[in-house]
Amino acid sequence: MKLSSRLVALLTTLVMVPALLVGTSTQTAHAEGWQPKGGGVFNDPLADHAAKWRIVNHVDAAVANARKGSRIYISTYLMDARDSVDHLLRAHKRGVQVQMVLDGVYANNAQSRRLATAFNRDNRAKRKGTFKDGTLRRWGKDRSFVTYCQASCRGKIANNHSKFYVFTHTGTAKNVVMVSSSNLNRGGAEKGWNDLVTIKGRPKLVARFAQVHVEMSRDRPVPGESLRAWRVGPYFVRFYPKRSSGDPVIADLNKIKCYGATGGAGRNGRTVINVAMFAWYNERGFNIARKLVQLADRGCYLSMVYGAPGPELRKFLTDATKRNPRIKLWDSRLNLDLDEEYEIRVHNKFYLVQGHYGKDKSAYRVHTGTANWAEGTLHAGDENTINISNKGVWRQYMDNWDHIVKKGSRRVGTRIPASKQIGSRQFPRLSPDMAVGRPAVPQAQLKKKQDRQDDAQSQSQD
Structure with missing residues (x-):
């Protein structure tokens, strides 16, 4: 269902007037005046731990500095980084509204279920309608939730492969959009080269991401053309799937x-x-x-x-x-x-x-x-x-x-x-049990079936 112009206006108001969302006290993890770095952020899977996890840590820092009463919109395909989960739990506890749409197959694991347990405690599936800010009433008074899309959130098949991290207010920065090739997972940090771009001070851009996030949270095919495309200043965003022809x-x-x-x-x-x-x-x-x-x-x-x-x-x-x-x-x-x-x-x-x-x-x-x-x-x-x-x-x-x-x-x-060449100083050969992203304990020795599935998933990149 296409969102009404009234709802889009409400979403825009939500991100353009942070004073309505932000409390007077803020728990931050950085010095006063901190804000996320704008522009590109890149990891390096061949460097040290900090370089490998640079993108995930960048998102985590924004979560750690999200202001009380502000909102975070997240969509991701994989989610198993314990530190990221801990940061999100702490943000929710101090009054940040955390709204997450995750892939129902590849992001449904022990770590993400910690978030679902905390955020969905006051959810009521039968509750109808929306709050004034466009949030479905089913998500409860805290406006926080984790929903697992059973296929494509806005389509009929495949998966939720989107990866964006959006903040209405983090540190001293308002209306922040982060788009990345990386999930919040171990494989994305250690097994692949990835990028993330951060854009700040763009309330209309945040409103567009929020609009699509509401559609995704319903977890049902949208009628008609499902491609969403908008230009906001020097940025042009698209959200798939696309039902019509043409690439x-x-x-x-x-x-x-x-x-x-x-x-x-x-x-x-x-x-x-x-x-x-x-x-x-x-x-x-x-x-x-x-x-x-x-x-x-x-x-x-x-x-x-x-x-x-x-x-x-x-x-x-x-x-x-x-x-x-x-x-x-x-x-x-x-x-x-x-x-x-x-x-x-x-x-x-x-x-x-x-x-x-x-x-x-x-x-x-x-x-x-x-x-x-x-x-x-x-x-x-x-x-x-x-x-x-x-x-x-x-x-x-x-x-x-x-x-x-x-x-x-x-x-x-x-x-x-x-x-x-493999075996050179630049690319040293690893024994099978030391390969990048492999679990420290062989899977055959892991105690529970779910642990085996979660660990194998953590090695994924996509």
């Missing part, structure tokens, strides 16, 4: 022109495209790959790093590098213990454009979010993406792309130098 990624790529870049953007007047993509396969994946290669054939520079491509698509991209010198390809997959599973790889889902995009001949753009380049992410599951036109954010993402390629990837189609 928004292809539509965006069609705006790229390979010549005419000015103002220092691009390279020698040509547009430059950089891609970091996790799952990339099937017909939709091929359509996007063909479009990218077509752009390179027209004169653009195209550099890509992949994490989980289909074998046919990997061959297609590899063959393209052999005939077009403007196309470069890197493989981020690292199998450090030489078993059947990759320990580390790119889990990002972003691409960058510098050059001629639409009418802008000096564009610096970041297109990121949760959607892999595969069919299900378009028409089946819940996903969220954001397109950003901002040179500073592009610079942060470009530096991270360079870091992934230099530190954690190997060039496809070239001889692998000794320094980047």
Whole structure:
């Protein structure tokens, strides 16, 4: 059901007038004046513990500093980080309204159920209607809840794969949106390269995320077209699934022109495209790959790093590098213990454009979010993406792309130098029981079946 204009206005009022939500006393975990860093945040699964957990810790810090009476909206596919759960429980205890929609299969575990037990204590399934702020009355007076979507929250099949963390007031920052490729889980921190972008001071953007979050919390297919798309300043957000035909990624790529870049953007007047993509396969994946290669054939520079491509698509991209010198390809997959599973790889889902995009001949753009380049992410599951036109954010993402390629990837189609071979100092070989993300105790020795399931899930990335 499409939300009424009155409800959208109420949601906007909710985030535009934080004084209505914020109490006078605040328990903070940081110095007075703290607020989350804006722009890009990136983890490094090949570095120390702090670097691995940088994204999760960034979200946790915002939760720890959420003001009494403020609200947090969360959607995530996986959720097993104990510290994150503890921060959310403490926030709820001090009067923060915490509203969470989680995937009913992959996020339903012992840790997330701790949240559900606390937040859902006053829930009443038969209670009808909504509060003035748009929250369903079924969630109780504390306005907090955890709901597990049984398939796609707003669709009929697949999963809730969205990942966003939204705060009406944290520290000294109001109306904060965080969009990430990372879940709040161990696998996201230790087994994949991930990104998160933080946007502050955007009440209308928060209201749009809140609007979709209300739809997701109902856990039923929305009638009509389920794609939601809005522009707020330099940001353009989309929420899937999409029932109608057409691919928004292809539509965006069609705006790229390979010549005419000015103002220092691009390279020698040509547009430059950089891609970091996790799952990339099937017909939709091929359509996007063909479009990218077509752009390179027209004169653009195209550099890509992949994490989980289909074998046919990997061959297609590899063959393209052999005939077009403007196309470069890197493989981020690292199998450090030489078993059947990759320990580390790119889990990002972003691409960058510098050059001629639409009418802008000096564009610096970041297109990121949760959607892999595969069919299900378009028409089946819940996903969220954001397109950003901002040179500073592009610079942060470009530096991270360079870091992934230099530190954690190997060039496809070239001889692998000794320094980047498995067993080298940079990529030391691990014994099977020491592999990144593996449990310290073999699963056969774990006492309970649920513990085994939860532990195996913690290794997941997606």
